[in-house]
Amino acid sequence: MACAPSDISRMYRILDEANAPALALDITGHVTLWNQNLAQITRLPAADVLGRALLDLVTAATASDLAGTLEQALTDAKTTVREVEIVLNTSALGRNVRLLVNLTVDVDENDVSSVLAIGQDVTVWRAEGSQYGRVAQQVNTPIVELDREGEITLWNPKIEALTGYTIGQVMGTPLLDMVHEDFRVLVSEMLARVISTNTAVPEFEIPLVTASGARVELLLSLTPQVGDDGAGSTVTRVVAVGQDVTERNASEMEYSKLVDSANAPIFGVDMDGCVVIFNKKAAQIS
Template sequence: MVRLIETATVPILAVDVDGLVNGWNIKIAELTGLSVGDAIGKHLLTLVENSSVGIVKKMLEMALKGEEEKNVQFEIKTHGSKVDCGPIRLVVNACASRDIHDNVVGVCFVAQDITAQKTVMDKFTRIEGDYKAIVQNPNPLIPPIFGTDEFGWCCEWNAAMTKVTGWKREEVMDKMLLGEVFGTQMACCRLKNQEAFVNFGIVLNKAMTGLETAKVAFGFFARSGKYVECLLSVSKKLDVEGVVTGVFCFLQLASPELQQALHVQRISEQTALKRLKALTYMKRQIRNPLSGMMFSRKMLEATELGAEQKQLLHTSAQCQCQLSKVLDDSDLDSIIDGYLDLEMAEFTLHDVLVASLSQVMTKSNTKAIRIVNDVKEQIVTETLYGDSLRLQQAIADFLLISINFTPNGGQVVVTATLTKEQIGQSVHLVNLELSITHGGSGVPEALLNQMFESNGVESEEEGISLLISRKLLKLMNGDVRYVREAGKSSFILSAELAAAHKLKD
């Protein structure tokens, strides 16, 4: 979808909730002369003409409230080699971008360049003499134009109108525009309903009395039966003395490229909504058996159990708590952007490692991979403070990736070091470094690029998982490195935790 927008033949731009540009496709860069790199990060209002600031500001404010305006016209500045060409006139549809909570996180603008059409229309409405040469010109830049005299008879119907409606000029000339040409029953171009007929009449009458009229949505059935949707612009026609002698009507149709872009956008939104619904359904259905597992565990805890059974039950509880926390992760941006609140609780590295290892044992046994826990006793028994479940989640993820890319019959070794720094009489800052070493050729570069967010790389399922785990470590003032050696590779995880004064060297 990102690639499609970048290469679309219509101008497309996007902004975040602060109005800062975060999307600027090739077409808009070509029209304005402003490159993608120069546009990104600039406020949208600084890029539009002063006369359009109010229009764009209102449209942006409404879109950020979820009210999406369509067919809004404004002018955008040109830069560099395009400055002498003057501003670009765009007609724009605003589309609010939403996260999985349906919160608006930005706005995407799909536009159509109407600069050339606007120039032609301005010239046309200013002309006082022989306008027929312009109206009847077959040039594709001439929009569909029809007109009526002061009595309501159709007195103009250009070639573009014939192409759009299927009705020839001689078939509509000297017929009543309202009723015979456009109407609800026996008219050439049938309107949808009586309301559309009345609204069209109001627009014509306003223009006839000399009042300015805004562009309005307009639609009718062509001769072929196809329903044509467009924008209608009505201008009064004056004689040399300034007396209104009728009106000219201009139709503005969406280009095929714009229609295709809007179609793709609608499909993408529908697909995203379906995925959101599926994710919501899956989360709900997972919670039900998870609740049953937790209830069964609590019932077992009330029975007489041996030491080994209690340890297994404790490990199961840790995994259940981790799963429950992951199910609550509806806002991944809070992790990726680094504003997730971590918990602070007492734990031992032993419990975290046992729970993490238990999550990969089935996969390792299937591949006959031996897992060696080579972490020293004095490290795993230290009492630490931090978010043990998030640390457990990250370690389990890197263990699984390591096993996935270890040859059958291979070995995965886990080691750790713990260093401390006293920051008070009773508190130590603990730097944990945990290494997961595995044999084989290692994790593919493409997957590592996704984890490290290399430019232009789109994350897939495994890549997103690694990225989230790395971001969790960064929330703990840590990170992850991947080191390749001859015949083996290692994930080196670091995290900053706390410990009480009882911590031993």
């Protein structure tokens, strides 16, 4: 689905602050987004990377294969290319950073406008030959893994801290049991869609009820993982990686309340001239 300019700007802001590596390319393969997490992982600031060709940033041994994968993504823009490994040439760190990403093409008015790559840092996983679960236990990012039935198979320490539920309490239980009751149908439908279509969702907000009864809101990317069924197309699990946006959402809600209750007309427009804010006082005098 094409994004309007304001939607693209918002998406870029969210991706820039995400606790997972993310980058974006234009149709020529040059970097247009290099998020803060990726800059931290690689020690390459965005200012040094933006505008450069991604193929110039990867190892020479992997550049050809990556060029073919990018061409595939651009040729079939409606299909997400999953589990693409990008090996960045970060010899200054004493090792190359390895990313496992999904490539999603954004189409604007039937023309490709950008390629988004969102995923995870698997440098340690590849180096140690361990399963990604070991990495998930170490990062300061909420990560949940679900099986096809939506039951929890991985629950890392960060989400333990956010929810108050230990891995022993939730392992093998449905994630829906912790989702706020007003959103269970929506979350259930979204998970079913990811599994049935084998399609990643870059951002999806899930409100969970914590052990203390409070509400924590997570902005997650949902990534299907396929099993070895011969065709390699059967989704066996879904990995959700994201960030806690509870405080941000509360601040935005408080701001909206103040604007709406103000004793003066307040309205706002976006860059396209469309009204996005129109408070009660403005409505009364219009």
